[in-house]
Amino acid sequence: MLSYALRSGFVTLVLAGCMAEDWPEPPAVSFDEFSREHQEWREDRRERLVRPFSGVVLWMGLWELAQGTTPFGSDPQLSIVLPEEDAPPLAGTIHRSGQEIRLEPGIDSPLTIREGERIVETMVLQSDRTGNTTNLALGSLGLRIHGEPGTDRLWLRVWDEDSSKRETFELPESYPVDTEWRVTAKFRPYAEPRALPVQDVTSGMIEYQTPGELVFEADGREHSLIAVLQSERSTSYFVMMWDSTATIDTYQSGRYLSVPLADEDGWTTIDFNRTYNPPCVFSAYSVCALPPPENRLRLAVTAGEKRPVEPAY
Template structure:
């Protein structure tokens, strides 16, 4: 070993474990977010929606979907004129077709050429939401701006289950609409020396949670109405973590054709969460 090296020991960034971990953290986040953006901009994703139609008892026709649509006590019905056709897993549909009951927050997709016609139930209403892959908005989409990923926004959390799950009613991005979710409990975490609690809803993976929230950045650098972050199932002692770097926008940040839920009042954080996705640069606005 030379005298110079002995007097001036240095650790280069390539061998600095903290720097390496930070680089790995950022790389992992980049891969995750790229996948999230790809799904968002998929050919029949929310960027491809061309309308949000609330069905009534009176049959209605829409420019972006074949057939005359109505809502009955037994579920949605479509009447297809001669030359009109839809496709379902069971095969092609012609004439009159009754879809049967649809559960809240459930739905089905019918095929019309290269388009998907979503038929769903939201807030007690049956809606038809066509998705056309050739929309100008989808073609022009260049991604969502974000904060730089930072491990400091990964916080330990403790799950506090309710004695029995509670029904929580929240507003929606569509005026007059409400959603009811089952909340199994809360998660508690500390940030900047303060303790906070958030009501959680059941996530897409069994045992996991979904958190709707706003914070002090909402309406400034992040979307005003809501953001959401998924939380992994807690371990046997109730411990989990929240990675706010993976806080994402809901579809209503991009389109007025969404029915997204708003956070419950207790999930409006008084501090700024400078992590995750920011306000989109563009959106689809309904022309009234």
């Protein structure tokens, strides 16, 4: 009993010490400046969602590539069928061996490298996971090999450069900007980085690496979010989170957030006003990671993007 009491008391003292930590305020900023910067962020976000090559709302196809050969073109009997106004019956054949992807063009195929060079012989394609992506063109279509970080799976991603959505797309409504949702967080690293397996919307699994957690105070309580570094070059943490607004007016499966890396003392600032929808809100042709159970907040984060009033697809 004495041992248990001492251990319980130790835990209580540790927790009390954590809660008693002197939490600094976020760097001061005027409301006008804060609102202006937030609006600029919103405008930049819309531009990125309709941008050629990478704009989510332009995506029109996503096919997972098995080992072996996968032909594609407008022939309805093929594994991957593309619009006949853009593609010949057989535009080409994709050969996958392990993580290597080779493209064999069809006879007289109009396939080109994005810069305009006609593809006349078999070539290796670099996925968008490599940092040296091979972008292809076929009529008004763009094509590339997509490799989601944290998985060995590969897909053929296709988008429409001439999509009218580039002009008509509008961001979903956001909550009114609120400086109260700009909070200080303490980064608490693990002794060693950990694997973080999460489910994606295709019922597959993605494995991230997490260096630690972001701890913050809101609504009179302490909360934590597991943070992810998507690459060694990352300048921010990637956070997948769910909160109780998902039952009312934010995306039901959760939202994403980018948080600046902590300073040398372990502090950073979380701006929940910049919580944003994952790609699967805007396109059925996406591979969205779902928040891990540990990142389901017992909190209503009334900040950031809401879900669209009308389905985006």
